[in-house]
Amino acid sequence: MNSKDFTAGLAELRGLRDEIKTLRKQLAKLETARDKQITALAAYEKAKAERIAPAAGVSVADVVALAPTLAPPAPPQPQEEPAPTPQAATNAAGRPEPTGVPAPDLRRAPGKPAATGTAPDTTITGGSDAPPAVGTPSSHPGPGRQPTTTPAADGEQPEQVRELPSIPPGQDGDTWFTATPNLTSTRPNFTQQPRQMAFLDATTGVLVHRDTTTRLNLGTGSVADILIAVYATVPATVERIYITAGDPWHRDAERYPFLRDAVAAWLNGPLPDGWKIESTRGRDRLAGHLVHPRNPVGRWQRGDQHTEIRSVGEWFDPDGATPATVRDAFVLLWRALHRHWPDVTLMGSPSQTGRDLWSRTIPTKAGAKWADGYPVMSEEIRGLLHATAGQGRTELITPPKVPDRLPQLIELDRTFAYAKHTWASGVGIPRRITAAAFAALSEKDQINALFAPSHWHIRVTIPHDWNHVGLLPAPAAGDRTWHYPAEPGRTFTTWAGGAEVNLALRNPHTPWKVEILDGLLWEAGSPLREWSTRLKDAWASLRAIAATHGDPKQRTAAHLASRAVRAILLYGIGAFAQRPRITTGTVPTGAEHDIPTGAQIIGTDGHTITWQRDTGFARDPYAHPEWAAGVWSAARAALLSTKMREDNLFVGALHLPPGSVVAFRTDAIYTTTDPAWPYHGHPGDYLKKGHLPGPVTGPRTEDELLSLQTLGRAHLAEEQEHHR
Structure with missing residues (x-):
């Protein structure tokens, strides 16, 4: 040619x-x-x-x-079977349980793409890539039988367990499956305006703005002292002051029962003349403070001048880096992103930046799929996903499930894990798949549905011979949101993403019994793929600089910038979840009548009362909880089992010995076994991040686990230094 x-x-x-x-x-x-x-x-x-x-x-x-x-009627109960027991036939509120339809045996399914949003080169689940079964399935109740519910091992009573919402039956529920009128995700037709930044160490008083470094006297570290000192040095055009060290909002923490109260008091302290709490809004500016115990955001204004004081901890842990190094990290971050987004603007937080960058990948070419924008689902479906789709798995496993004395403790952490699960996502308005509709499907179509982007209302029965960790989230009692039942023979009702249901049905040990009660099924698409691919490329380039640059300060800055890219993707995905909006405000003591109806008092310092109110879901054109839920479900599934194709090896908690897993923390496994899994530095690979030789007293609380984590990381660093 x-x-x-x-x-x-x-x-x-x-x-x-x-x-x-x-x-x-x-x-x-x-x-x-x-x-x-x-x-x-x-x-x-x-x-x-x-x-x-x-x-x-x-x-x-x-x-x-x-x-x-x-829809055809649900399969009838066999006449010869006994009637279900009252406990199994009713839920925690005493209402009748819906009839479920058993899911098919996915171990016999041919090779299929994963329902997890994982890139094809490292499919977590999928036919021929499924880990070989170990043992045989337990005997389960028949399709029409309601298994008896087993109480939780820690003594929780069924009536104490939080009951998850469900879709109303019939036409009432069908009306949920619509788009919110006149609300779609479309590419913005404007360019974000950059905001000048300054970087302040609140401990030493060192302030960096552009190429200028100044040492300030911050007085008591109050908002008033910081605003006066900073704006005596930098121009009023500086709109963001990032605190790199010192956490001034914690200065009086010992006076308050909770950090949140101390933060609220600091944010609402006296202001210099002419200043007030910000009350205006712009396209990318939020009014008022964000009261967060560790990374708060304070917003003030003086005439037309607007200022934010934020923690750089939103982006990364500076780990002792100077303000100048933190500034260099933001410069490197902007350059890495600019190669992929010529119009990039770093916004106040990684979540805002991530969502803005994603919006600039929405297709606009005439005739392209979704060129008219991605529809936003009804508020009912968004609310359902908010209530039934958890985020990272956090679980501490204690004796007798693990030994009192651990032979050692190994921390295995998945690198940039969420970036691994953005390959495919559900797009558009989901179809409702009721139990009757699922029963009407052929086995092939049922299998296809369980491999597609989906979210299922299910009744689960754990095999009677199960001896490993739990696989599916269930609503928990008390302050906990989710737990992961693992007691053999236990039955519970929950919601779970398609990736986790898929794994439960064909895990490498014994398949769990899953009955479909209801579900949401989306068309498969790739709305996050381009965005994620660009971010992964920026992340990889910054890591390369961090590994090879001749200047140690630039290596540190590049490392911090790579962590910022991780935060952009991580919190950008979280932003799609669009949780209900929380409004915070203050009133003077004695003016309680001015607190809005429905607001909750969250703190007081004797002079000012701080309140917050849940104002529900806003009309957000970028609200896509289906994408966040899909990524989170896929990441939780991969924490249990995933395949490293380049090594032809399955890794994850289910590939560790029973009884060896001590804890899960989002993307990390804490175990008594060192599996020596290969590490290539790719997204999703397990990095050995800590090693604490034993014997070790097993943690009983989250604080004890974090203490062991710190000791294990320090010991591993010493080991690695010794072998250099």
Whole structure:
């Protein structure tokens, strides 16, 4: 082929591209007309899904999704089986449990792409990549039998357990499955305005602005003292003051029962003349303070001048770095991102920055999939996901499940883990898959549904011979949000993402019994892939600088910048979850009547009362909790089992000996076994981050675990230094 032939081939390819776009538009119109016709035919009193489906060229499940009234009844209970016990037939509130449909045996499923959003080169789950089964399935109750619920080992009573919401039956629930009117995620048509920054060590008083370093007298470290000292040195155009060390908001912490109270008192302290708490809003500016115990945000204004005081800990742990090094880290961060986003602006927090960068990857080319924007689901579905889709797994396993004295403690942490699970996500408005609709599916379609982006309301029975960690989250009692039951024979009802349900059905030991009660099923798409790929490239380039630069200060700055990229992706994903908005405010003591209705008092210093109020979900065009839930579910599944293709090796907690796992903390496993898993520095690889030789008294509390974590990391660092 010569240059002329190549050019001619490109022209032909463009023609084919345009023709495909035209045909796709025509196909979309035809499919819309078909769906309307199916809905119209379903109104006929004698209509049957099995007659409409072949005429429409779709499956029975597709017809049932469009016309739920055509769903066949759930499988009847076998007559010879005894009636369910009262405990098994009712939930914690005493209401009848819905009838479930057993999920198929996924161990027999052919090779499939994972439902986890994991890149193809490291699929967590998927047919031929599934870890070989160990042992045989336990005997489970039959499809129509309600298994007896076993109380939790720690003595929790069923009525104490938090009950998760469910989708209302019938038409009431079907109305949830719509888009929020006039609300879509579209690429912004404006460029964010950069904000000047200054970096302040509140302990030493060292302030860095651009190339200037100054030492300030911060007085008592109050808001007033900081504002006066800083703006006597830098211009009023500086809008962000990042605290790199010193945490001035904790200066009077010993006077308060909780850190949050001390932070609120500091933020609401006296101000210099002319200053007040910010009350205006802009496109990328929020009014008022964010009262956070460790990384608060204070916002003030003086006329047209706006200022934020923030903790650099939102982005990374500076770990003793000077303000100048922190400034260099932000410069390197901007440069790394600028290669992929020419219009990048570093916003106040990594979550804001991450979501803004993602919005600039939304397709805009005419004819491209989702070029008109990603629809935002109804508030009901968003609220359901908020209540039923947890984030990272945090669990401490104590005796007798682990020994009192541990032979050693190893910390294994997944590198940049969430970046591994953004390959595929659910897009659009989900289909509702009720138990009846699931029962109507062929086994092949049921398997396809369990491999697709999905979120399931399920009843779970743990095998009677189970001797490993729990696999699926369940609502917990008390202050805990989720726990992970592992007691053999126990039955519980919960919600779980498709990745975790998939793993539970074909884990490397014994498959769990899962009954489908209801579910949400999305079309598979890749809304996060380009964004994540660009961030991973920026992360890798900064890590390379951190490993090879000749200047130790620049190596440190590059390392901190790479951690900032991690925070952008991590908190950017969290921002999609769009939790209910919390509004915070203050009133003078004695003016309690000015506290808004429904607000909760969260602190007082004797002069000022601080309150907060849950104002519900805002009309956020970038609210996509389905994406956050999918990534979190995939990461929790990978914490248990994932395949390293380059090494043809399965890794994760389920590939450690039973009884050896002591704790989980988001992306980390704490274990008494050192598996020596390969580490290549890729996203998702397990890095040995700590080693504490034994015997060690096993932790009983979170604080004890963190203390052992610190000791283990220090000991491993000494070991590594000794072997250099």
